[in-house]
Structures are given as structure tokens and as C-alpha cells.
Amino acid sequence: MHYDFRLEIHGALKSWAVPKGIPTEPGVRRLASATEDHPLDYLEFEDVIPQGQYGGGTVMVWDIGAIEVVEGNYWKGNLHISLKGKKLTGEWMLIRTRQR
Numbered sequence: 001m002h003y004d005f006r007l008e009i010h011g012a013l014k015s016w017a018v019p020k021g022i023p024t025e026p027g028v029r030r031l032a033s034a035t036e037d038h039p040l041d042y043l044e045f046e047d048v049i050p051q052g053q054y055g056g057g058t059v060m061v062w063d064i065g066a067i068e069v070v071e072g073n074y075w076k077g078n079l080h081i082s083l084k085g086k087k088l089t090g091e092w093m094l095i096r097t098r099q100r
Contacts, residue, residue, distance in 0.1 A: 001057070005032060006042070007067055007081075009074055013038040022088060032094070063087040 003021050006013040016032035023030050044064070049056045065085030072079040077096030083089060 003062065004035070006038060007074075008040065008043070011040065013040060013042055014074065022092070024088075065089075 003018045005016045005018050005022060015035045015038050017035055018030055018032045020030050044061055046060050048058050051057065063085040065083060068082040070080040070082050070091060079094040080091065081094065082091050
């Protein structure tokens with residue numbers, strides 16, 4: 001099981017797999033591995049994907065809301081964001097730690 005963290009950027013959902021979930025306490029860091037972009041149709045996608053297929057298992061939307069860029073640039077690998085969701089509200093940093 002893992003969480004997918006997705007942000008709508010330029011008409012696509014930029015996506016990361018976050019195995020231990022989004023940190024909810026200041027100073028806690030979590031690995032977020034970039035995955036392929038998803039189309040906007042996946043914004044509210046929920047279903048059961050058969051085991052053995054890519055992404056197999058139960059897919060559910062845990063939270064959805066608005067994002068505001070506080071500072072930084074996604075393309076440069078350093079983005080400070082404010083999330084206003086139903087469950088998550090606050091500020092997070094997305095920092096690229098190595099180049100692919």
C-alpha cells in the first residue's frame with residue numbers, strides 16, 4: 001500500500017508515490033518517488049484494479065482540495081506549497097534530491 005500525491009500542473013496530474021503517507025508534523029521528511037503524469041480524468045478516479053496489473057489494488061481518493069504556490073518552481077525541483085484540502089491543510093515543501 002502507498003499513497004499517491006498528485007498536483008494539477010499545466011493540464012496534467014504530476015504524481016508521486018509516497019509509501020509512508022504525507023507527513024502531518026513539521027520537520028518530518030518522506031520519500032516521494034515521481035511516477036508518470038496522469039490525465040486530469042484521474043482526479044477523482046476510484047476503483048479496484050486487479051492484482052498483477054500495474055497499480056493493482058484498491059484506489060481511493062483520500063483528500064482533494066486547492067493548492068497555492070508559496071514560492072519556488074516545480075521545474076527547478078524546489079516547490080513550497082500551501083494545501084487547502086478537506087483533511088490536509090498547511091504548507092509542504094517538495095524538493096528534488098537527485099537528478100534522473
